[in-house]
Amino acid sequence: MRRSREIVGLPVLDLKKGASIGWVQDLVLDCNKDEVAGILLEGGHLFHTTKGIPRKAIVSVGKDAVTIQEKTLEELRGTRWSEKIGNEVYTQAGDSRGTIEDIFVDDSVEKLVGFEISDGLFADLLHGRGTILRPHVMIDGKDILIVDNQVSPLDQAIEGGFQS
Numbered sequence: 001m002r003r004s005r006e007i008v009g010l011p012v013l014d015l016k017k018g019a020s021i022g023w024v025q026d027l028v029l030d031c032n033k034d035e036v037a038g039i040l041l042e043g044g045h046l047f048h049t050t051k052g053i054p055r056k057a058i059v060s061v062g063k064d065a066v067t068i069q070e071k072t073l074e075e076l077r078g079t080r081w082s083e084k085i086g087n088e089v090y091t092q093a094g095d096s097r098g099t100i101e102d103i104f105v106d107d108s109v110e111k112l113v114g115f116e117i118s119d120g121l122f123a124d125l126l127h128g129r130g131t132i133l134r135p136h137v138m139i140d141g142k143d144i145l146i147v148d149n150q151v152s153p154l155d156q157a158i159e160g161g162f163q164s
Contacts, residue, residue, distance in 0.1 A: 013068070
């Protein structure tokens with residue numbers, strides 16, 4: 001599992017030309033299919049473009065760089081990673097579970113796995129941030145995430161906090 005935050009900012013390398021073509025500005029997510037649709041390169045925000053490199057054109061997402069076979073730009077449909085950060089998380093019963101701080105993807109950066117959830121600075125320091133995995137998500141809306149009533153991000157905490 002990888003955090004999206006670790007991918008944003010990585011250089012993008014064109015293997016065909018042997019050149020760096022820029023940096024990852026954002027990930028585009030297809031939340032209906034739980035997939036990564038592609039990446040947007042830096043500088044694209046000038047006209048709020050939705051053209052980017054589709055996931056199928058990416059050879060690998062390494063620890064230090066993203067490699068592509070050649071620069072292929074397509075219209076990417078979905079939600080930007082940066083638009084999900086800060087969205088509120090509620091249960092179906094209306095109880096707050098915190099806010100989205102990051103999105104987890106699988107190691108191959110193809111599938112959405114879950115969300116890193118914050119319940120505020122003090123809770124993060126004391127308990128660490130929590131995780132809500134995709135099977136517990138009922139509705140992934142534009143501005144909010146609704147999860148099943150039984151889920152608690154701290155039940156699925158992965159690391160951090162003084163009490164870990």
